[in-house]
Amino acid sequence: MDLNLKGRSVLITGGSRGIGASIADVMAQEGCCITIAATDAEKLKQVADDIRAKHGVPVATHAFDLSKHENIKALADVAGDCDILVNNAGAIPRGSLYDVTPEAWRHGWDLKVFGYIDLTRYILPRMTARKNGVIINIAGMAGERPEPNYIATSCGNAALIMFTQCLGGESVRNGVRINAVNPGPIMSDRHRRGAERVAEQELGSKDRWPELYKRFPIGRPGRVEEVAHVVAFLASDLASYISGEIIRIDGGLKNRDPVY
Numbered sequence: 224m225d226l227n228l229k230g231r232s233v234l235i236t237g238g239s240r241g242i243g244a245s246i247a248d249v250m251a252q253e254g255c256c257i258t259i260a261a262t263d264a265e266k267l268k269q270v271a272d273d274i275r276a277k278h279g280v281p282v283a284t285h286a287f288d289l290s291k292h293e294n295i296k297a298l299a300d301v302a303g304d305c306d307i308l309v310n311n312a313g314a315i316p317r318g319s320l321y322d323v324t325p326e327a328w329r330h331g332w333d334l335k336v337f338g339y340i341d342l343t344r345y346i347l348p349r350m351t352a353r354k355n356g357v358i359i360n361i362a363g364m365a366g367e368r369p370e371p372n373y374i375a376t377s378c379g380n381a382a383l384i385m386f387t388q389c390l391g392g393e394s395v396r397n398g399v400r401i402n403a404v405n406p407g408p409i410m411s412d413r414h415r416r417g418a419e420r421v422a423e424q425e426l427g428s429k430d431r432w433p434e435l436y437k438r439f440p441i442g443r444p445g446r447v448e449e450v451a452h453v454v455a456f457l458a459s460d461l462a463s464y465i466s467g468e469i470i471r472i473d474g475g476l477k478n479r480d481p482v483y
Contacts, residue, residue, distance in 0.1 A: 226459035229254030233458070234305040236289055236298075236342065237312030239266035241411040242361060245447035246309055249455050251278040258302045260285040261312065289313075290334035292341060299345035307458045308346050310339040311361040314413060315376040323375045336379045340386060347390070347399065354398035357458045360387050361450070364407040364473050380405070384469055391467025400466040402457050407473025409445040418444075441474040 233250045237243040238259025247257050251274045261267055264286035271282040285301065287294040289312050313335025316327050323331075339360055350356025365373050366380025384403055391401035408414060419429035426434060436443050450472055456462055457470065471477060 226253050226455055226461060228455065228459055230256065231306040231458075232256045232258065232304070233307040233309065234258045234260070234298075234302045234346075235309040235311060236260050236338070237361075239263050239270055241413065242406065242409060242447050242450050243309070243311040244270045245451040246311065246454050247282075248274055248277070249448065249451040250307075250458070251280045251282070253455055254278075254280060255307070256281045258283040258285065258305065260287050260289065260298055260302070262286060262288050289338045289342070290330060292337075295338060295341045296345065299342060303346045303349055305346065306356060308342070308356070308358045309361065309454060309458075310342060310358070312338055315379045317373050317376065317417065319372050320374055322372075328375045331375055332379055336382050339383055343386075343390070343401075347394065347401075350399045351394070351397045356399040358390075358394075358399065358401040359454055359457055360401070360403040361454075362387070362403045362405050362469070364405045364471060364477055367405060367469075367471070367477060387469065388467050395466040400457075400462070402462075402465060402467070403469045404450060404453055404457070405469055405471045405473070406450050407445060407471070407476045408439075409447055409450060409472075411447060414444065439474060439476060440479055443474075445472060445474060 233255045235243050235247050238247050239261035247259050251257050259267055267284040271284050274282050285298055287298050289295055315331035315335055316323050360383050362383040363380040365377040366384045370377045387401055387403040394401050418432040418435055422432040423429040453470055453472055
């Protein structure tokens with residue numbers, strides 16, 4: 224399906240790997256001009272080179288640690304006139320209230336929660352002035368269900384869900400749609416490492432991690448491109464009547480018993 228996104232400019236944070244890199248690839252396939260930001264300059268270059276070779280679209284890269292406010296402002300200064308912003312950078316640590324140190328909690332929120340908020344604070348006014356734009360926040364399913372052993376992430380994602388809803392019902396008056404996507408378990412290097420830790424704890428061997436997915440309604444984790452395609456749809460005019468909404472991508476998992 225042609226989403227009529229050709230020529231639109233997209234800024235994707237956390238674009239060097241996983242969901243972010245897949246979003247960049249799918250949006251490039253639709254003909255968008257891509258800007259990706261992350262901390263790892265070499266990874267960014269690899270993703271950019273691959274996208275240019277496959278899709279022949281312009282790709283700009285910016286190596287920034289977006290847990291630092293001055294870097295968020297710098298990114299907004301160079302890429303803030305984008306048509307579409309995808310807030311994706313960040314990984315909040317897993318653990319209980321006593322496992323996650325105050326420093327780790329704050330760093331995770333500085334990057335993901337306040338990173339999303341502050342970048343939106345800079346870019347939304349430019350979209351509002353043009354009366355056009357789309358912002359998509361990659362939050363996470365943990366924000367919809369209490370997870371005591373994932374507490375920092377559950378609370379952070381819940382904040383981003385409410386942030387999206389607060390803004391998305393008002394920004395649309397000025398032509399800017401804001402939505403969020405809540406992925407469940409999505410296969411990536413980071414997810415696999417987490418699955419291996421759980422398998423070692425529960426099954427006695429990290430090599431048994433594929434067995435964990437027998438508990439899932441679909442029997443597998445999600446794929447990064449399954450998230451990316453939903454993001455592309457939400458960014459398109461086909462979703463022009465959707466704002467302030469949260470789209471869950473979890474294969475029915477939230478409606479089953481907790482798995483891990």
